[in-house]
Amino acid sequence: MDKLIEHWSQLVLGAGAQFELAGRIVGIILLIILYPILYSVSRRLIYATFDRLLAWIIKENLDLNEHRLAKRLTLFFFACISYAALPFILIGYNTVIQLARNINMVCLILVGTLVISSFLDLFLTIYGSSKTSHDIPLKATVQVIKIVVYFVCGIFIVSLILNKTPLYLLSGLSALGAVLLLVFRDSILGFVAGIQLIANRMVAKGDWIEMPKYDADGDVIEIALTTVKVQNWDKTIATIPTYALIGESFKNWRGMKESGGRRIKRTINIDVSTIKFCNEEMLKRFSEIQYIANYIQIKKEELSTYNDENEVDNTSLANGRRLTNVGTFRAYTVAYLRNHPMISQEMTFLVRHLAPAGYGLPIEIYVFSKDTIWVNYEGIQADIFDHLLAVVPEFDLKVFQNPSGSDFHRLVS
Incomplete structure (x- = not known):
């Protein structure tokens, strides 16, 4: 009877062990079968949550960053479940449990690092859509944070593989400080420079x-x-x-x-041989130009008064003070630009003579356009000089240019 009871108890324990082993196998098979389904559902759920959360923050397309973050968060979630479930599935196999949990911990650290990286990428994209990002760029700072996170991740993984504490490895790295400074030289210089730039x-x-x-x-x-x-x-x-x-x-x-203004700085070179005093016929003709009609009248009165008071002999134009065609042209240029709607009147406004040289008398125009956009600015500048170059002959002046083939042809003829 005692033998029968002992045999029956051994049979029950053996059957229980077989059932326990079968249950573990079934659990592992169920995890393998359910993993793709649960992964897909979880990823879609996390993505939908982030999509709704960020919809009111930014209207920019974040699908790529959101999909990457949702995928990595799902992997991290399942890595945590796997780490917690291993002792129950492999109960009684302590060596296997320790090995499996170490492998799972390595995966957990890697995926966790990727999750942090994705969060930083998403933050950088959202921040990049703000006006502040143009004045204070944070990409360099985020890259430094990523380097630190990856470095810490590597330390933890190596410590798990070697079964040492992270502090043990960090103390050993102090001897490699010079090597690390050499490897990360550009990164350190770039980070410091980035702080100064900001x-x-x-x-x-x-x-x-x-x-x-x-x-x-x-x-x-x-x-x-x-x-x-x-x-x-x-x-x-x-x-x-x-x-x-x-x-x-x-x-x-x-x-x-x-x-709000873009500088126009350009010269018109006047042929010195065409510069002369204005006679009455020229002054009459110039007074018909609207922009300088009042200027001509005021200057005539001013000069006439001066010459009378100083008893100037008017038989020669060299005596006393006289208007010149180049000075009148300069006055016209000032008046024209003062009335131009796209020239700033608050910023530096200057029309002046430069020193005469082998290419004539340069009249420099130094003003500012109200429009700073390149295409519009070039159009404004071109319109101004188109007009001024065309109006030069009205003052009996010529624009200086080097002799060309047609000039020599006329000379020979």
Whole structure:
């Protein structure tokens, strides 16, 4: 009877063990079968949640970032479930449980790092749509945070593989400080330079900068940790090291945009041989020009009074004070620009003579256009000089130019 009871108890325990093993196998099979379904449902649920949450924050298309974040969050969620479920599925197999949990922890750390990276990418996209991002770019800062996160992730993974504490590994890395400084030299310099650029507002996204050393002449499209990308006017991309913007000279046109005026600085070279005093016939003709009719009348009275008071002999134009055709043309240029709707009257306004040279007498126009957009600015400038060049002969002047083939042909004929 005792043998029968002992045999029956062993049979029951054996059957229980078989049922327990079968239950574990069934549980593992169910996890494998249900994983794709639960993964797909969870990913869609997380994506829908983020899509609704961000819909009122930003209208920009974030599908790529949202899908990536939803996918990684789902993987992280299932990695946590797997880590928690392993002891119950593999109960009694302590060595296997420890090995499986270590592998699962490595996966958990990797996926967690990717989740943090995706959150940072999403934050950067949302921040990039704000006006503040143009003045305070944070891409370099986010890249530094990512480097730190990846570095910490690597330390934890190595510590799990070697079965050492992270502090043990960090203490060993102090000896490799010089090597790390050499490896991350550009990143460290770029990060420090990025802080200085932001603090001093030296350059921001959207600024037009010129840096001939790097063939850069265009708009800043990206300020990253180690490089600044500039889209040139010919649509090529110039890459500048971030720290070069601190240590070297460059021109930033932001001040021009913020001032609301763009400088027009150009000269008209007058043939010196055509410069002369104005006679009565010329003054009568000039007084019919609306912009300077009042100027001619005032100057005639002023000069007549001066010459009478000083008893000037009018038999020679060299005596006393007289109007000249080039001075009258300069007065006309001032009056024309004063009445031009696209020329700023508040900013520097100057029409002056430069020193005569082998190419005639330069009359420089130094004014500011109200429109800073390149295409519009060029149109305004061209219209002004089209008119002035066409009106020069009205003052019995000629624009200086070097002799051409037709000039020599007329000379020979």
